[in-house]
Amino acid sequence: MPLATCDEEQLEIKLLLEALYHCHGYDFRQYAYASIRRRILLHLKNNQLETISSLQHHIIYSRHAADRLLIDLSINVTEMFRDPLFFQYLRQQILPLLQHTEYLKIWHAGCSSGEEAYSMAIILNELNLLSKSQIYATDFNNKILSKAKQGIIQLKNMRLHIKNYIDAGGTEQFADYYNAKHNYAILSQKLKKKIIFSHHNLVSDAVFSSVDLIICRNVLIYFDKALQQKVFQLFNESLNIGGYLCLGSHETLCFSPLSKQFKTCSETLKIYQKKADKQL
Numbered sequence: 001m002p003l004a005t006c007d008e009e010q011l012e013i014k015l016l017l018e019a020l021y022h023c024h025g026y027d028f029r030q031y032a033y034a035s036i037r038r039r040i041l042l043h044l045k046n047n048q049l050e051t052i053s054s055l056q057h058h059i060i061y062s063r064h065a066a067d068r069l070l071i072d073l074s075i076n077v078t079e080m081f082r083d084p085l086f087f088q089y090l091r092q093q094i095l096p097l098l099q100h101t102e103y104l105k106i107w108h109a110g111c112s113s114g115e116e117a118y119s120m121a122i123i124l125n126e127l128n129l130l131s132k133s134q135i136y137a138t139d140f141n142n143k144i145l146s147k148a149k150q151g152i153i154q155l156k157n158m159r160l161h162i163k164n165y166i167d168a169g170g171t172e173q174f175a176d177y178y179n180a181k182h183n184y185a186i187l188s189q190k191l192k193k194k195i196i197f198s199h200h201n202l203v204s205d206a207v208f209s210s211v212d213l214i215i216c217r218n219v220l221i222y223f224d225k226a227l228q229q230k231v232f233q234l235f236n237e238s239l240n241i242g243g244y245l246c247l248g249s250h251e252t253l254c255f256s257p258l259s260k261q262f263k264t265c266s267e268t269l270k271i272y273q274k275k276a277d278k279q280l
């Protein structure tokens with residue numbers, strides 16, 4: 001069989017993503033092309049499929065095949081206190097400004113297996129803000145959400161998490177936040193009970209209302225520019241005036257038309273604050 005040319009491959013990918021959307025509602029049509037292509041080719045290899053068109057056939061006729069593809073298309077790499085300097089700034093500069101808010105609502109969009117949300121709960125605990133906070137952590141991948149809800153982390157990964165915690169300015173004994181059992185660390189109930197993990201798709205689902213802080217890190221990097229704009233709009237509508245938006249180190253609000261509605265707190269750390277209408 002002749003190899004697909006670049007144009008043919010693009011067409012096959014476009015048709016595959018249309019099939020995935022129309023048959024199962026999973027919408028990857030506005031994801032950044034290079035990374036989605038890489039994931040699809042890897043999925044073909046792992047499933048011993050020769051062509052994208054043969055995968056498309058499976059997707060049209062099998063929900064199970066679509067669910068498996070969804071898992072391979074979503075990249076779930078994460079860690080606790082990822083980018084410690086970001087968490088240090090959050091702890092020292094941003095959260096103290098929110099301490100007088102009556103009830104703090106925090107949204108982690110694209111939370112993966114939950115390490116980022118558990119890190120937030122730890123910082124809030126150390127700032128004595130945990131009891132008056134509610135953390136919502138959402139993702140569109142149900143399998144990874146089940147893992148997040150369990151709050152169980154492989155012990156071998158804890159070394160990195162502890163180092164990040166210290167680099168992020170942690171002040172307590174990190175071991176107080178989990179119980180070690182066999183090869184796993186079971187995160188404490190005190191943290192778990194303040195986090196609501198739920199399904200939310202940034203491409204298609206509605207706004208979260210009246211949020212004080214949105215953390216959406218290392219998610220928009222996989223979206224094309226138009227989809228990023230749509231999600232910025234969703235975040236703008238979800239945030240309270242004076243609320244903060246935090247993005248990943250390779251993401252920025254600065255080229256968006258919405259940037260005028262935000263003050264940049266740190267472009268290095270990608271932290272932005274929503275202005276009041278009179279400040280525009």
Ligand SMILES: C[S@@+](CC[C@H](N)C(=O)[O-])C[C@H]1O[C@@H](n2cnc3c(N)ncnc32)[C@H](O)[C@@H]1O
Nearest residue numbers: 074075078110112139140141201202203217218
């Ligand atoms: C690389 S992880 C980032 C995890 C965490 N925010 C961090 O920075 O460590 C990206 C996450 O975004 C999620 N994601 C991708 N597209 C999404 C969408 N349309 N709606 C909600 N979550 C999405 C993926 O399932 C994945 O868990």
